[in-house]
Amino acid sequence: MDEEITDGYSEPCGQCGSVCWGVTNGGQFFCKNCHNVIERMKEVEDMSRFTVNSRISSLSSSKRKREVKGRAREWMICEGFQLILKLQAEALVDLGVCPQLKTDVLWIFWKRYMQKTRQAYTRNPVNILRGSAFTPQDQTSDTEVESSAAFSDASCHSETGSMMGASSVSGYSSDGRSSVCSGSMDAECYFGQKDRKNLMTMPRTLAFCYLALLWVREAITLADLLRLVSKGHIPYVNAHALFPEDMKFFGKDAMIFRVESIPSYSNVHRDAASLAALIELPAFPPVTPDCLLHPALLTLRYLMDANLPDKLHALVREVIQKTSMGTDSFLTFDPTERKPRLPCYDLQAAALIVVCMKLLFRLDDNVEWKLAKKSDEKINEMDHGKSKTTKRGGKMFSLRKWFMVVQPALERARKKEQQATAMQQWKSETPIIPSLKHKTVVLKRRLSVGTISVSWSLLCPGCTCGCWDSSLSCWV
Structure with missing residues (x-):
C-alpha cells in the first residue's frame, strides 16, 4: 500500500540519502531506512466530488508538479520592480498626493528607464537572458515612451508581457535549471551583466518616487519620504511579500528584493540624481x-x-x-x-x-548662555510686574528654557525611534527558500519558531502581540 502512495516520489532522504519511503498513520512520509519523517504528506481528493462507486486515489508527484506549473508563470526582475513602484505610488496617493503622480509622472519615468537601459520600449533590446533570443512581440518606437499610460493592474501585466517577449527559457523549466536558481527568469544572469551601475535596486524605487514628488511639487521632502517608509506607510521592507501567488519568489530573487534596513538619505539622493541623468529628464518645474x-x-x-x-x-x-x-x-x-x-x-x-x-x-x-542669562533676568523682572512686554511689544525668548524643553523631548523621541527600529520585523513572515538544498532546514526552523512563539504566548498571556512578532525576527 505504501508503494502505491509513494510511487513517483524519488527524492532522496536528507539524512541517509536512500530512496525508500513509507507512510505513517498520520499520512506523513518517512524513510524506512533511518525513520526520518519529512513534511510531505499523502494528499487525497475530496470524496464528495466523485460518485459512490469511484475510489479514492492519491495525487502523484508528477501531477502536483503540473499543477505548480499551472499556477506559476514566467516573470522577470523588471516586472517585480514595476509592481513595487506601482504599490509605492498607490500608497503615496492614499496619503494625499495627487493621482497624477502615479499615472502621468512615475509611470512615464519608469518607461523612460526601461527604454534607456534597453530592457523594453526600444527597437534594439538588450539580451538579458543568456542563450535565449530576446525579441519583443510588440516592438514600440523610441518616442512612444513619451505618451501617457495608466499605471494599473492591467497595464502592468500587459506592458510586462510585451517587454518579456517570446522567450524559450522558463522559470519552471523541464530540466529544473531555472527553478533551482530562482523563481524569476533572469535573476541568475542579473548579477552577471557588465553595466551593473544602471541596474534597478530597491533603494532606486524610492529614488523614482522622490523624483516624481519633485516633479509634481508635493510638500514631501526626502526626509519625509524616508520617515514614511520607516513607519511602514510606503511598501519597502518585505515588499516581495505583496507579489501575486503566480510570481514565485525563490533563491537568488531574495538577493535582489529582500532588504533589512532603510537606505540612508545620501544614498537615495545620489540615486535620484543619477537616475535623472540616466533617463535624460528635462528641467523640472520651477520652485516658485x-x-x-x-x-x-x-x-x-x-x-x-x-x-x-x-x-x-x-x-x-x-x-x-x-x-x-x-x-x-x-x-x-x-x-x-x-x-x-x-x-x-x-x-x-x-x-x-x-x-x-x-x-x-x-x-x-x-x-x-550669557545672552540667555540676561534674558532670564528680564523675564523675572517682567514676572514681578515691572514690565509685561518688551519694548517692541512681544514676549521675551529664553534660549535656556527652550533648550530645557526641547532637549528632553528630542531624547525621548530618539529613544522611541531606536526601540521601534529594534522591534521592527525585518524578516518576512513567509520563509524565503535560498535553494532546494536548504528548503527542509528553513521550513523546520520556521516550524520550530512558530511552536516556541505559541508556547511562550501561553506562558505570558498578558504580553502584547507586537512584541512576539518582533522577537521572531531575531530567531529566524
Missing part, C-alpha cells in the same frame, strides 16, 4: 515662492516643529534674500545642465535656521 518646497515656506514649517519663535522667520527671509537662495535658478533641478545639482530642500531649510540662530546667539557654547 508659492511652492511648499521653497525655503521661505519650508523654514516656517521647521520653525514651528522646533518650537522656535515666529519672529525668527523674518530674519530667515532676509538671509534667503541676501544669499539669493530663493531664486528659481537656485532651487530648480535641471538634469540637462553640464553639472546638474539636485537641491536638498530640507537640509537647506534647516541650515538657514541654524545660520540665523548663529547670527543671533553666536552658538559657541559661551555667548548664547
Whole structure:
C-alpha cells in the first residue's frame, strides 16, 4: 500500500540519502531506512466530488508538479520592480498626493528607464537572458515612451508581457535549471551583466518616487519620504511579500528584493540624481515662492516643529534674500545642465535656521548662555510686574528654557525611534527558500519558531502581540 502512495516520489532522504519511503498513520512520509519523517504528506481528493462507486486515489508527484506549473508563470526582475513602484505610488496617493503622480509622472519615468537601459520600449533590446533570443512581440518606437499610460493592474501585466517577449527559457523549466536558481527568469544572469551601475535596486524605487514628488511639487521632502517608509506607510521592507501567488519568489530573487534596513538619505539622493541623468529628464518645474518646497515656506514649517519663535522667520527671509537662495535658478533641478545639482530642500531649510540662530546667539557654547542669562533676568523682572512686554511689544525668548524643553523631548523621541527600529520585523513572515538544498532546514526552523512563539504566548498571556512578532525576527 505504501508503494502505491509513494510511487513517483524519488527524492532522496536528507539524512541517509536512500530512496525508500513509507507512510505513517498520520499520512506523513518517512524513510524506512533511518525513520526520518519529512513534511510531505499523502494528499487525497475530496470524496464528495466523485460518485459512490469511484475510489479514492492519491495525487502523484508528477501531477502536483503540473499543477505548480499551472499556477506559476514566467516573470522577470523588471516586472517585480514595476509592481513595487506601482504599490509605492498607490500608497503615496492614499496619503494625499495627487493621482497624477502615479499615472502621468512615475509611470512615464519608469518607461523612460526601461527604454534607456534597453530592457523594453526600444527597437534594439538588450539580451538579458543568456542563450535565449530576446525579441519583443510588440516592438514600440523610441518616442512612444513619451505618451501617457495608466499605471494599473492591467497595464502592468500587459506592458510586462510585451517587454518579456517570446522567450524559450522558463522559470519552471523541464530540466529544473531555472527553478533551482530562482523563481524569476533572469535573476541568475542579473548579477552577471557588465553595466551593473544602471541596474534597478530597491533603494532606486524610492529614488523614482522622490523624483516624481519633485516633479509634481508635493510638500514631501526626502526626509519625509524616508520617515514614511520607516513607519511602514510606503511598501519597502518585505515588499516581495505583496507579489501575486503566480510570481514565485525563490533563491537568488531574495538577493535582489529582500532588504533589512532603510537606505540612508545620501544614498537615495545620489540615486535620484543619477537616475535623472540616466533617463535624460528635462528641467523640472520651477520652485516658485508659492511652492511648499521653497525655503521661505519650508523654514516656517521647521520653525514651528522646533518650537522656535515666529519672529525668527523674518530674519530667515532676509538671509534667503541676501544669499539669493530663493531664486528659481537656485532651487530648480535641471538634469540637462553640464553639472546638474539636485537641491536638498530640507537640509537647506534647516541650515538657514541654524545660520540665523548663529547670527543671533553666536552658538559657541559661551555667548548664547550669557545672552540667555540676561534674558532670564528680564523675564523675572517682567514676572514681578515691572514690565509685561518688551519694548517692541512681544514676549521675551529664553534660549535656556527652550533648550530645557526641547532637549528632553528630542531624547525621548530618539529613544522611541531606536526601540521601534529594534522591534521592527525585518524578516518576512513567509520563509524565503535560498535553494532546494536548504528548503527542509528553513521550513523546520520556521516550524520550530512558530511552536516556541505559541508556547511562550501561553506562558505570558498578558504580553502584547507586537512584541512576539518582533522577537521572531531575531530567531529566524
